[in-house]
Amino acid sequence: MSRLLCPLLFVWLGFSSAIWAHEIRPAYLQIDQISPSNYDVLWKVPSANDAVPDIEPQFDSTLSLQEQGGPRLLAGFVVFRYRLSGDSGLLGTRVQISNLALTTIDVLVNLNLLDGSKQSFLLHPTDNAIEVPRVPGKWTVVQTYIRLGIEHILLGIDHLLFVLALIILVSGWGNIIKTVTAFTVAHSITLSLAALGHAHVPGPPVEATIALSIMFLALELLRKIEGKATLTSRKPWLVAFTFGLLHGLGFAGALAEIGLPQTEIPLALACFNIGVELGQVAFVAVMLLLIGVLRRRTNWSLALQRLPAYAIGSVSAFWVVERTLAFAL
Known part of the structure:
Protein backbone atom coordinates (compact mmCIF):
# COMPACT_ATOMS: atom_id res chain seq x y z
CA MET A 1 0.00 0.00 0.00
CA SER A 2 2.97 2.31 0.50
CA ARG A 3 3.31 2.41 -3.32
CA LEU A 4 0.02 4.32 -3.40
CA LEU A 5 1.26 7.15 -1.22
CA CYS A 6 2.30 9.49 -3.99
CA PRO A 7 -0.88 9.43 -6.11
CA LEU A 8 -3.01 9.39 -2.99
CA LEU A 9 -1.30 12.52 -1.70
CA PHE A 10 -2.22 14.38 -4.87
CA VAL A 11 -5.84 13.26 -4.48
CA TRP A 12 -5.67 14.39 -0.86
CA LEU A 13 -4.41 17.81 -1.89
CA GLY A 14 -7.27 18.12 -4.35
CA PHE A 15 -9.73 17.12 -1.65
CA SER A 16 -8.24 19.68 0.72
CA SER A 17 -8.45 22.40 -1.92
CA ALA A 18 -12.13 21.67 -2.44
CA ILE A 19 -12.73 21.96 1.29
CA TRP A 20 -10.86 25.23 1.57
CA ALA A 21 -12.91 26.66 -1.32
CA HIS A 22 -15.69 26.84 1.27
CA GLU A 23 -14.93 29.43 3.97
CA ILE A 24 -13.96 27.16 6.86
CA ARG A 25 -14.18 29.95 9.41
CA PRO A 26 -17.83 30.49 10.29
CA ALA A 27 -19.17 33.86 11.29
CA TYR A 28 -20.20 33.91 14.92
CA LEU A 29 -23.25 35.56 16.50
CA GLN A 30 -23.17 35.50 20.30
CA ILE A 31 -26.27 36.80 22.11
CA ASP A 32 -26.14 37.07 25.92
CA GLN A 33 -29.24 38.08 27.83
CA ILE A 34 -28.34 40.60 30.56
CA SER A 35 -31.88 41.53 31.68
CA PRO A 36 -35.42 40.46 30.73
CA SER A 37 -35.47 42.96 27.83
CA ASN A 38 -31.76 43.53 27.02
CA TYR A 39 -29.05 41.49 25.31
CA ASP A 40 -25.37 41.96 24.59
CA VAL A 41 -24.62 40.95 20.99
CA LEU A 42 -21.19 40.02 19.59
CA TRP A 43 -20.94 39.68 15.80
CA LYS A 44 -17.67 38.22 14.47
CA VAL A 45 -17.13 38.04 10.71
CA PRO A 46 -14.13 36.39 8.95
CA SER A 47 -12.08 38.76 6.83
CA ALA A 48 -9.49 38.14 4.10
CA ASN A 49 -7.01 40.68 2.70
CA ASP A 50 -8.84 43.51 4.48
CA ALA A 51 -12.09 42.54 2.74
CA VAL A 52 -15.09 42.09 5.03
CA PRO A 53 -18.22 40.30 3.75
CA ASP A 54 -21.28 42.55 3.67
CA ILE A 55 -23.34 40.42 6.02
CA GLU A 56 -24.97 41.40 9.30
CA PRO A 57 -27.60 40.12 11.72
CA GLN A 66 -27.56 49.77 18.75
CA GLU A 67 -23.85 49.50 17.98
CA GLN A 68 -21.53 49.74 20.99
CA GLY A 69 -18.25 51.29 19.76
CA GLY A 70 -16.61 50.70 16.40
CA PRO A 71 -15.46 47.46 14.77
CA ARG A 72 -12.24 45.77 15.93
CA LEU A 73 -9.81 43.54 14.05
CA LEU A 74 -9.03 40.28 15.79
CA ALA A 75 -6.93 37.47 14.23
CA GLY A 76 -8.57 37.40 10.83
CA PHE A 77 -11.98 38.51 12.04
CA VAL A 78 -13.81 41.80 12.34
CA VAL A 79 -15.72 42.07 15.62
CA PHE A 80 -18.79 44.22 16.22
CA ARG A 81 -20.64 44.71 19.51
CA TYR A 82 -24.27 45.73 19.88
CA ARG A 83 -26.98 46.19 22.51
CA LEU A 84 -30.30 44.55 21.59
CA SER A 85 -33.38 45.77 23.45
CA GLY A 86 -37.09 45.06 23.38
CA ASP A 87 -39.85 44.61 25.96
CA SER A 88 -41.10 41.38 24.36
CA GLY A 89 -37.63 39.78 24.29
CA LEU A 90 -35.95 37.66 21.63
CA LEU A 100 -25.57 35.43 3.48
CA ALA A 101 -26.75 33.78 0.26
CA LEU A 102 -24.09 35.77 -1.62
CA THR A 103 -21.27 34.14 0.39
CA THR A 104 -19.91 30.68 1.23
CA ILE A 105 -19.97 31.42 4.97
CA ASP A 106 -21.83 29.53 7.68
CA VAL A 107 -23.00 31.35 10.81
CA LEU A 108 -23.02 29.82 14.27
CA VAL A 109 -25.59 31.46 16.55
CA ASN A 110 -25.26 31.01 20.31
CA LEU A 111 -27.93 32.35 22.68
CA ASN A 112 -27.32 32.44 26.44
CA LEU A 113 -30.37 33.23 28.58
CA LEU A 114 -30.63 34.55 32.13
CA ASP A 115 -31.92 31.22 33.45
CA GLY A 116 -28.66 29.56 32.35
CA SER A 117 -30.15 27.80 29.33
CA LYS A 118 -28.44 27.95 25.96
CA GLN A 119 -29.58 27.56 22.39
CA SER A 120 -27.37 27.00 19.34
CA PHE A 121 -28.18 27.21 15.64
CA LEU A 122 -26.20 26.86 12.44
CA LEU A 123 -27.22 29.09 9.53
CA HIS A 124 -26.06 28.61 5.93
CA PRO A 125 -26.10 30.57 2.68
CA THR A 126 -29.13 28.50 1.61
CA ASP A 127 -30.85 28.79 4.99
CA ASN A 128 -30.05 32.18 6.49
CA ALA A 129 -32.80 32.62 9.10
CA ILE A 130 -34.17 30.95 12.22
CA GLU A 131 -37.13 31.55 14.47
CA VAL A 132 -35.82 31.39 18.02
CA PRO A 133 -37.97 28.81 19.83
CA ARG A 134 -39.35 29.61 23.26
CA VAL A 135 -38.43 26.06 24.24
CA PRO A 136 -35.66 24.51 22.11
CA GLY A 137 -36.87 21.36 20.37
CA LYS A 138 -34.84 18.19 20.48
CA TRP A 139 -34.85 17.90 16.68
CA THR A 140 -33.21 21.33 16.37
CA VAL A 141 -30.47 20.21 18.74
CA VAL A 142 -30.00 16.95 16.79
CA GLN A 143 -29.73 18.68 13.41
CA THR A 144 -27.44 21.45 14.66
CA TYR A 145 -24.92 19.32 16.52
CA ILE A 146 -24.72 16.47 14.00
CA ARG A 147 -23.94 19.00 11.29
CA LEU A 148 -21.42 20.77 13.53
CA GLY A 149 -19.69 17.44 14.19
CA ILE A 150 -19.52 16.56 10.49
CA GLU A 151 -18.19 19.99 9.55
CA HIS A 152 -15.62 19.96 12.33
CA ILE A 153 -14.04 16.65 11.29
CA LEU A 154 -14.17 17.36 7.54
CA LEU A 155 -12.59 20.79 8.04
CA ILE A 167 -5.12 3.67 6.87
CA ILE A 168 -2.10 3.80 4.54
CA LEU A 169 0.12 2.24 7.21
CA VAL A 170 -2.25 -0.60 8.06
CA SER A 171 -2.59 -3.64 5.81
CA GLY A 172 -5.75 -5.73 5.49
CA TRP A 173 -9.42 -4.80 5.80
CA GLY A 174 -9.74 -6.43 9.21
CA ASN A 175 -6.85 -4.44 10.65
CA ILE A 176 -8.15 -1.22 9.10
CA ILE A 177 -11.59 -1.72 10.68
CA LYS A 178 -10.04 -2.51 14.08
CA THR A 179 -7.72 0.48 13.86
CA VAL A 180 -10.40 3.00 12.89
CA THR A 181 -12.73 1.56 15.56
CA ALA A 182 -10.04 1.94 18.22
CA PHE A 183 -9.47 5.56 17.17
CA THR A 184 -13.23 6.21 17.28
CA VAL A 185 -13.72 4.67 20.72
CA ALA A 186 -10.75 6.53 22.16
CA HIS A 187 -11.62 10.02 20.97
CA SER A 188 -15.28 9.46 21.94
CA ILE A 189 -14.16 8.77 25.51
CA THR A 190 -12.04 11.89 25.96
CA LEU A 191 -14.47 14.09 24.03
CA SER A 192 -17.27 13.08 26.39
CA LEU A 193 -15.17 13.38 29.55
CA ALA A 194 -13.85 16.82 28.62
CA ALA A 195 -17.22 18.14 27.41
CA LEU A 196 -18.88 17.05 30.67
CA GLY A 197 -16.17 18.73 32.75
CA HIS A 198 -14.51 15.54 34.06
CA ALA A 199 -11.22 16.19 32.26
CA HIS A 200 -9.46 19.40 31.36
CA VAL A 201 -6.23 19.90 29.43
CA PRO A 202 -5.17 23.31 28.03
CA GLY A 203 -5.94 23.55 24.33
CA PRO A 204 -2.61 24.80 22.87
CA PRO A 205 -0.48 21.91 24.24
CA VAL A 206 -3.10 19.44 23.02
CA GLU A 207 -3.02 20.90 19.49
CA ALA A 208 0.80 20.81 19.47
CA THR A 209 0.81 17.17 20.58
CA ILE A 210 -1.75 16.26 17.91
CA ALA A 211 0.67 17.65 15.32
CA LEU A 212 3.41 15.57 16.95
CA SER A 213 1.26 12.44 16.57
CA ILE A 214 1.02 13.07 12.81
CA MET A 215 4.79 13.49 12.60
CA PHE A 216 5.18 10.17 14.43
CA LEU A 217 3.07 8.44 11.78
CA ALA A 218 5.13 10.08 9.02
CA LEU A 219 8.25 8.49 10.55
CA GLU A 220 6.42 5.16 10.76
CA LEU A 221 5.62 5.47 7.05
CA LEU A 222 9.31 5.94 6.24
CA ARG A 223 10.30 2.92 8.34
CA LYS A 224 7.68 0.76 6.61
CA ILE A 225 8.87 1.87 3.16
CA GLU A 226 12.39 0.87 4.18
CA GLY A 227 11.11 -2.59 5.17
CA LYS A 228 11.52 -2.11 8.92
CA ALA A 229 9.04 -3.42 11.48
CA THR A 230 7.10 -0.59 13.13
CA LEU A 231 4.94 -0.30 16.23
CA THR A 232 2.01 0.84 14.08
CA SER A 233 2.25 -2.14 11.73
CA ARG A 234 2.51 -4.57 14.68
CA LYS A 235 -0.18 -3.05 16.92
CA PRO A 236 -2.08 -0.46 14.89
CA TRP A 237 -5.11 -0.50 17.21
CA LEU A 238 -2.90 0.41 20.18
CA VAL A 239 -1.37 3.41 18.39
CA ALA A 240 -4.80 4.50 17.12
CA PHE A 241 -6.37 4.20 20.58
CA THR A 242 -3.54 6.03 22.34
CA PHE A 243 -3.49 8.97 19.97
CA GLY A 244 -7.29 8.85 19.69
CA LEU A 245 -7.51 9.85 23.35
CA LEU A 246 -5.45 12.91 22.48
CA HIS A 247 -7.49 13.82 19.39
CA GLY A 248 -10.67 13.58 21.46
CA LEU A 249 -9.38 16.41 23.63
CA GLY A 250 -8.90 18.44 20.45
CA PHE A 251 -12.52 17.79 19.46
CA ALA A 252 -13.60 18.80 22.96
CA GLY A 253 -11.78 22.12 22.60
CA ALA A 254 -13.78 22.89 19.46
CA LEU A 255 -17.02 21.86 21.16
CA ALA A 256 -16.20 24.08 24.15
CA GLU A 257 -16.02 27.08 21.81
CA ILE A 258 -19.40 26.16 20.34
CA GLY A 259 -21.06 25.49 23.69
CA VAL A 284 -12.24 6.70 5.31
CA ALA A 285 -14.64 5.21 2.74
CA VAL A 286 -13.54 7.69 0.07
CA MET A 287 -9.85 7.12 0.81
CA LEU A 288 -10.21 3.32 0.74
CA LEU A 289 -12.08 3.57 -2.55
CA LEU A 290 -9.25 5.64 -4.01
CA ILE A 291 -6.70 3.16 -2.69
CA GLY A 292 -8.57 0.39 -4.47
CA VAL A 293 -8.60 2.37 -7.72
CA LEU A 294 -4.88 3.14 -7.46
CA ARG A 295 -3.82 -0.35 -6.40
CA ARG A 296 -2.72 -1.28 -9.92
CA ARG A 297 -0.08 1.47 -9.96
CA THR A 298 2.99 -0.45 -8.84
CA ASN A 299 5.73 1.31 -10.76
CA TRP A 300 6.58 3.94 -8.16
CA SER A 301 10.25 4.20 -7.30
CA LEU A 302 11.48 4.15 -3.73
CA ALA A 303 12.18 7.88 -3.89
CA LEU A 304 8.61 8.65 -4.97
CA GLN A 305 7.23 6.42 -2.23
CA ARG A 306 9.17 8.43 0.34
CA LEU A 307 8.02 11.81 -0.95
CA PRO A 308 4.53 11.78 0.64
CA ALA A 309 5.96 10.68 3.99
CA TYR A 310 8.35 13.63 3.88
CA ALA A 311 5.47 15.92 2.90
CA ILE A 312 3.30 14.74 5.80
CA GLY A 313 6.25 14.99 8.17
CA SER A 314 7.16 18.49 7.00
CA VAL A 315 3.60 19.81 7.41
CA SER A 316 3.23 18.24 10.85
CA ALA A 317 6.66 19.49 11.95
CA PHE A 318 5.63 23.01 10.96
CA TRP A 319 2.45 22.62 13.01
CA VAL A 320 4.45 21.37 16.00
CA VAL A 321 6.68 24.45 15.95
CA GLU A 322 3.85 26.88 15.23
CA ARG A 323 1.56 25.49 17.92
CA THR A 324 4.33 25.16 20.50
CA LEU A 325 5.35 28.78 20.00
CA ALA A 326 1.69 29.80 20.38
CA PHE A 327 1.69 28.83 24.06
CA ALA A 328 5.42 28.85 24.91
CA LEU A 329 6.02 32.53 24.13
Whole structure:
Protein backbone atom coordinates (compact mmCIF):
# COMPACT_ATOMS: atom_id res chain seq x y z
CA MET A 1 0.00 0.00 0.00
CA SER A 2 2.97 2.31 0.50
CA ARG A 3 3.31 2.41 -3.32
CA LEU A 4 0.02 4.32 -3.40
CA LEU A 5 1.26 7.15 -1.22
CA CYS A 6 2.30 9.49 -3.99
CA PRO A 7 -0.88 9.43 -6.11
CA LEU A 8 -3.01 9.39 -2.99
CA LEU A 9 -1.30 12.52 -1.70
CA PHE A 10 -2.22 14.38 -4.87
CA VAL A 11 -5.84 13.26 -4.48
CA TRP A 12 -5.67 14.39 -0.86
CA LEU A 13 -4.41 17.81 -1.89
CA GLY A 14 -7.27 18.12 -4.35
CA PHE A 15 -9.73 17.12 -1.65
CA SER A 16 -8.24 19.68 0.72
CA SER A 17 -8.45 22.40 -1.92
CA ALA A 18 -12.13 21.67 -2.44
CA ILE A 19 -12.73 21.96 1.29
CA TRP A 20 -10.86 25.23 1.57
CA ALA A 21 -12.91 26.66 -1.32
CA HIS A 22 -15.69 26.84 1.27
CA GLU A 23 -14.93 29.43 3.97
CA ILE A 24 -13.96 27.16 6.86
CA ARG A 25 -14.18 29.95 9.41
CA PRO A 26 -17.83 30.49 10.29
CA ALA A 27 -19.17 33.86 11.29
CA TYR A 28 -20.20 33.91 14.92
CA LEU A 29 -23.25 35.56 16.50
CA GLN A 30 -23.17 35.50 20.30
CA ILE A 31 -26.27 36.80 22.11
CA ASP A 32 -26.14 37.07 25.92
CA GLN A 33 -29.24 38.08 27.83
CA ILE A 34 -28.34 40.60 30.56
CA SER A 35 -31.88 41.53 31.68
CA PRO A 36 -35.42 40.46 30.73
CA SER A 37 -35.47 42.96 27.83
CA ASN A 38 -31.76 43.53 27.02
CA TYR A 39 -29.05 41.49 25.31
CA ASP A 40 -25.37 41.96 24.59
CA VAL A 41 -24.62 40.95 20.99
CA LEU A 42 -21.19 40.02 19.59
CA TRP A 43 -20.94 39.68 15.80
CA LYS A 44 -17.67 38.22 14.47
CA VAL A 45 -17.13 38.04 10.71
CA PRO A 46 -14.13 36.39 8.95
CA SER A 47 -12.08 38.76 6.83
CA ALA A 48 -9.49 38.14 4.10
CA ASN A 49 -7.01 40.68 2.70
CA ASP A 50 -8.84 43.51 4.48
CA ALA A 51 -12.09 42.54 2.74
CA VAL A 52 -15.09 42.09 5.03
CA PRO A 53 -18.22 40.30 3.75
CA ASP A 54 -21.28 42.55 3.67
CA ILE A 55 -23.34 40.42 6.02
CA GLU A 56 -24.97 41.40 9.30
CA PRO A 57 -27.60 40.12 11.72
CA GLN A 58 -31.15 41.40 11.42
CA PHE A 59 -33.71 41.12 14.21
CA ASP A 60 -37.46 41.53 14.61
CA SER A 61 -38.87 45.06 14.22
CA THR A 62 -39.96 44.97 17.87
CA LEU A 63 -36.30 44.90 18.88
CA SER A 64 -33.82 47.78 18.75
CA LEU A 65 -30.18 47.16 17.82
CA GLN A 66 -27.56 49.77 18.75
CA GLU A 67 -23.85 49.50 17.98
CA GLN A 68 -21.53 49.74 20.99
CA GLY A 69 -18.25 51.29 19.76
CA GLY A 70 -16.61 50.70 16.40
CA PRO A 71 -15.46 47.46 14.77
CA ARG A 72 -12.24 45.77 15.93
CA LEU A 73 -9.81 43.54 14.05
CA LEU A 74 -9.03 40.28 15.79
CA ALA A 75 -6.93 37.47 14.23
CA GLY A 76 -8.57 37.40 10.83
CA PHE A 77 -11.98 38.51 12.04
CA VAL A 78 -13.81 41.80 12.34
CA VAL A 79 -15.72 42.07 15.62
CA PHE A 80 -18.79 44.22 16.22
CA ARG A 81 -20.64 44.71 19.51
CA TYR A 82 -24.27 45.73 19.88
CA ARG A 83 -26.98 46.19 22.51
CA LEU A 84 -30.30 44.55 21.59
CA SER A 85 -33.38 45.77 23.45
CA GLY A 86 -37.09 45.06 23.38
CA ASP A 87 -39.85 44.61 25.96
CA SER A 88 -41.10 41.38 24.36
CA GLY A 89 -37.63 39.78 24.29
CA LEU A 90 -35.95 37.66 21.63
CA LEU A 91 -37.71 34.31 22.10
CA GLY A 92 -40.26 33.57 19.42
CA THR A 93 -38.79 36.14 17.02
CA ARG A 94 -36.89 35.71 13.76
CA VAL A 95 -33.12 36.16 13.42
CA GLN A 96 -31.73 36.54 9.91
CA ILE A 97 -28.32 37.18 8.36
CA SER A 98 -28.56 39.61 5.46
CA ASN A 99 -26.73 38.83 2.18
CA LEU A 100 -25.57 35.43 3.48
CA ALA A 101 -26.75 33.78 0.26
CA LEU A 102 -24.09 35.77 -1.62
CA THR A 103 -21.27 34.14 0.39
CA THR A 104 -19.91 30.68 1.23
CA ILE A 105 -19.97 31.42 4.97
CA ASP A 106 -21.83 29.53 7.68
CA VAL A 107 -23.00 31.35 10.81
CA LEU A 108 -23.02 29.82 14.27
CA VAL A 109 -25.59 31.46 16.55
CA ASN A 110 -25.26 31.01 20.31
CA LEU A 111 -27.93 32.35 22.68
CA ASN A 112 -27.32 32.44 26.44
CA LEU A 113 -30.37 33.23 28.58
CA LEU A 114 -30.63 34.55 32.13
CA ASP A 115 -31.92 31.22 33.45
CA GLY A 116 -28.66 29.56 32.35
CA SER A 117 -30.15 27.80 29.33
CA LYS A 118 -28.44 27.95 25.96
CA GLN A 119 -29.58 27.56 22.39
CA SER A 120 -27.37 27.00 19.34
CA PHE A 121 -28.18 27.21 15.64
CA LEU A 122 -26.20 26.86 12.44
CA LEU A 123 -27.22 29.09 9.53
CA HIS A 124 -26.06 28.61 5.93
CA PRO A 125 -26.10 30.57 2.68
CA THR A 126 -29.13 28.50 1.61
CA ASP A 127 -30.85 28.79 4.99
CA ASN A 128 -30.05 32.18 6.49
CA ALA A 129 -32.80 32.62 9.10
CA ILE A 130 -34.17 30.95 12.22
CA GLU A 131 -37.13 31.55 14.47
CA VAL A 132 -35.82 31.39 18.02
CA PRO A 133 -37.97 28.81 19.83
CA ARG A 134 -39.35 29.61 23.26
CA VAL A 135 -38.43 26.06 24.24
CA PRO A 136 -35.66 24.51 22.11
CA GLY A 137 -36.87 21.36 20.37
CA LYS A 138 -34.84 18.19 20.48
CA TRP A 139 -34.85 17.90 16.68
CA THR A 140 -33.21 21.33 16.37
CA VAL A 141 -30.47 20.21 18.74
CA VAL A 142 -30.00 16.95 16.79
CA GLN A 143 -29.73 18.68 13.41
CA THR A 144 -27.44 21.45 14.66
CA TYR A 145 -24.92 19.32 16.52
CA ILE A 146 -24.72 16.47 14.00
CA ARG A 147 -23.94 19.00 11.29
CA LEU A 148 -21.42 20.77 13.53
CA GLY A 149 -19.69 17.44 14.19
CA ILE A 150 -19.52 16.56 10.49
CA GLU A 151 -18.19 19.99 9.55
CA HIS A 152 -15.62 19.96 12.33
CA ILE A 153 -14.04 16.65 11.29
CA LEU A 154 -14.17 17.36 7.54
CA LEU A 155 -12.59 20.79 8.04
CA GLY A 156 -10.07 19.49 10.58
CA ILE A 157 -7.20 18.85 8.18
CA ASP A 158 -4.86 17.68 10.95
CA HIS A 159 -7.30 15.01 12.20
CA LEU A 160 -7.94 13.78 8.66
CA LEU A 161 -4.25 13.70 7.84
CA PHE A 162 -3.71 11.48 10.90
CA VAL A 163 -6.49 9.11 9.79
CA LEU A 164 -5.12 9.04 6.24
CA ALA A 165 -1.65 8.10 7.46
CA LEU A 166 -3.18 5.38 9.64
CA ILE A 167 -5.12 3.67 6.87
CA ILE A 168 -2.10 3.80 4.54
CA LEU A 169 0.12 2.24 7.21
CA VAL A 170 -2.25 -0.60 8.06
CA SER A 171 -2.59 -3.64 5.81
CA GLY A 172 -5.75 -5.73 5.49
CA TRP A 173 -9.42 -4.80 5.80
CA GLY A 174 -9.74 -6.43 9.21
CA ASN A 175 -6.85 -4.44 10.65
CA ILE A 176 -8.15 -1.22 9.10
CA ILE A 177 -11.59 -1.72 10.68
CA LYS A 178 -10.04 -2.51 14.08
CA THR A 179 -7.72 0.48 13.86
CA VAL A 180 -10.40 3.00 12.89
CA THR A 181 -12.73 1.56 15.56
CA ALA A 182 -10.04 1.94 18.22
CA PHE A 183 -9.47 5.56 17.17
CA THR A 184 -13.23 6.21 17.28
CA VAL A 185 -13.72 4.67 20.72
CA ALA A 186 -10.75 6.53 22.16
CA HIS A 187 -11.62 10.02 20.97
CA SER A 188 -15.28 9.46 21.94
CA ILE A 189 -14.16 8.77 25.51
CA THR A 190 -12.04 11.89 25.96
CA LEU A 191 -14.47 14.09 24.03
CA SER A 192 -17.27 13.08 26.39
CA LEU A 193 -15.17 13.38 29.55
CA ALA A 194 -13.85 16.82 28.62
CA ALA A 195 -17.22 18.14 27.41
CA LEU A 196 -18.88 17.05 30.67
CA GLY A 197 -16.17 18.73 32.75
CA HIS A 198 -14.51 15.54 34.06
CA ALA A 199 -11.22 16.19 32.26
CA HIS A 200 -9.46 19.40 31.36
CA VAL A 201 -6.23 19.90 29.43
CA PRO A 202 -5.17 23.31 28.03
CA GLY A 203 -5.94 23.55 24.33
CA PRO A 204 -2.61 24.80 22.87
CA PRO A 205 -0.48 21.91 24.24
CA VAL A 206 -3.10 19.44 23.02
CA GLU A 207 -3.02 20.90 19.49
CA ALA A 208 0.80 20.81 19.47
CA THR A 209 0.81 17.17 20.58
CA ILE A 210 -1.75 16.26 17.91
CA ALA A 211 0.67 17.65 15.32
CA LEU A 212 3.41 15.57 16.95
CA SER A 213 1.26 12.44 16.57
CA ILE A 214 1.02 13.07 12.81
CA MET A 215 4.79 13.49 12.60
CA PHE A 216 5.18 10.17 14.43
CA LEU A 217 3.07 8.44 11.78
CA ALA A 218 5.13 10.08 9.02
CA LEU A 219 8.25 8.49 10.55
CA GLU A 220 6.42 5.16 10.76
CA LEU A 221 5.62 5.47 7.05
CA LEU A 222 9.31 5.94 6.24
CA ARG A 223 10.30 2.92 8.34
CA LYS A 224 7.68 0.76 6.61
CA ILE A 225 8.87 1.87 3.16
CA GLU A 226 12.39 0.87 4.18
CA GLY A 227 11.11 -2.59 5.17
CA LYS A 228 11.52 -2.11 8.92
CA ALA A 229 9.04 -3.42 11.48
CA THR A 230 7.10 -0.59 13.13
CA LEU A 231 4.94 -0.30 16.23
CA THR A 232 2.01 0.84 14.08
CA SER A 233 2.25 -2.14 11.73
CA ARG A 234 2.51 -4.57 14.68
CA LYS A 235 -0.18 -3.05 16.92
CA PRO A 236 -2.08 -0.46 14.89
CA TRP A 237 -5.11 -0.50 17.21
CA LEU A 238 -2.90 0.41 20.18
CA VAL A 239 -1.37 3.41 18.39
CA ALA A 240 -4.80 4.50 17.12
CA PHE A 241 -6.37 4.20 20.58
CA THR A 242 -3.54 6.03 22.34
CA PHE A 243 -3.49 8.97 19.97
CA GLY A 244 -7.29 8.85 19.69
CA LEU A 245 -7.51 9.85 23.35
CA LEU A 246 -5.45 12.91 22.48
CA HIS A 247 -7.49 13.82 19.39
CA GLY A 248 -10.67 13.58 21.46
CA LEU A 249 -9.38 16.41 23.63
CA GLY A 250 -8.90 18.44 20.45
CA PHE A 251 -12.52 17.79 19.46
CA ALA A 252 -13.60 18.80 22.96
CA GLY A 253 -11.78 22.12 22.60
CA ALA A 254 -13.78 22.89 19.46
CA LEU A 255 -17.02 21.86 21.16
CA ALA A 256 -16.20 24.08 24.15
CA GLU A 257 -16.02 27.08 21.81
CA ILE A 258 -19.40 26.16 20.34
CA GLY A 259 -21.06 25.49 23.69
CA LEU A 260 -23.76 23.01 24.68
CA PRO A 261 -27.42 23.83 25.33
CA GLN A 262 -27.80 23.42 29.11
CA THR A 263 -31.19 21.72 28.84
CA GLU A 264 -29.98 19.15 26.29
CA ILE A 265 -26.31 18.49 27.14
CA PRO A 266 -26.35 14.66 26.72
CA LEU A 267 -28.28 14.87 23.44
CA ALA A 268 -26.11 17.64 21.97
CA LEU A 269 -22.90 15.85 23.00
CA ALA A 270 -24.08 12.55 21.52
CA CYS A 271 -25.11 14.24 18.26
CA PHE A 272 -21.81 16.10 17.93
CA ASN A 273 -19.99 12.81 18.44
CA ILE A 274 -22.22 11.10 15.87
CA GLY A 275 -21.49 13.89 13.41
CA VAL A 276 -17.74 13.47 13.93
CA GLU A 277 -18.05 9.73 13.32
CA LEU A 278 -20.21 10.16 10.21
CA GLY A 279 -17.67 12.57 8.73
CA GLN A 280 -14.80 10.27 9.61
CA VAL A 281 -16.49 7.19 8.14
CA ALA A 282 -17.23 9.10 4.92
CA PHE A 283 -13.60 10.21 4.67
CA VAL A 284 -12.24 6.70 5.31
CA ALA A 285 -14.64 5.21 2.74
CA VAL A 286 -13.54 7.69 0.07
CA MET A 287 -9.85 7.12 0.81
CA LEU A 288 -10.21 3.32 0.74
CA LEU A 289 -12.08 3.57 -2.55
CA LEU A 290 -9.25 5.64 -4.01
CA ILE A 291 -6.70 3.16 -2.69
CA GLY A 292 -8.57 0.39 -4.47
CA VAL A 293 -8.60 2.37 -7.72
CA LEU A 294 -4.88 3.14 -7.46
CA ARG A 295 -3.82 -0.35 -6.40
CA ARG A 296 -2.72 -1.28 -9.92
CA ARG A 297 -0.08 1.47 -9.96
CA THR A 298 2.99 -0.45 -8.84
CA ASN A 299 5.73 1.31 -10.76
CA TRP A 300 6.58 3.94 -8.16
CA SER A 301 10.25 4.20 -7.30
CA LEU A 302 11.48 4.15 -3.73
CA ALA A 303 12.18 7.88 -3.89
CA LEU A 304 8.61 8.65 -4.97
CA GLN A 305 7.23 6.42 -2.23
CA ARG A 306 9.17 8.43 0.34
CA LEU A 307 8.02 11.81 -0.95
CA PRO A 308 4.53 11.78 0.64
CA ALA A 309 5.96 10.68 3.99
CA TYR A 310 8.35 13.63 3.88
CA ALA A 311 5.47 15.92 2.90
CA ILE A 312 3.30 14.74 5.80
CA GLY A 313 6.25 14.99 8.17
CA SER A 314 7.16 18.49 7.00
CA VAL A 315 3.60 19.81 7.41
CA SER A 316 3.23 18.24 10.85
CA ALA A 317 6.66 19.49 11.95
CA PHE A 318 5.63 23.01 10.96
CA TRP A 319 2.45 22.62 13.01
CA VAL A 320 4.45 21.37 16.00
CA VAL A 321 6.68 24.45 15.95
CA GLU A 322 3.85 26.88 15.23
CA ARG A 323 1.56 25.49 17.92
CA THR A 324 4.33 25.16 20.50
CA LEU A 325 5.35 28.78 20.00
CA ALA A 326 1.69 29.80 20.38
CA PHE A 327 1.69 28.83 24.06
CA ALA A 328 5.42 28.85 24.91
CA LEU A 329 6.02 32.53 24.13
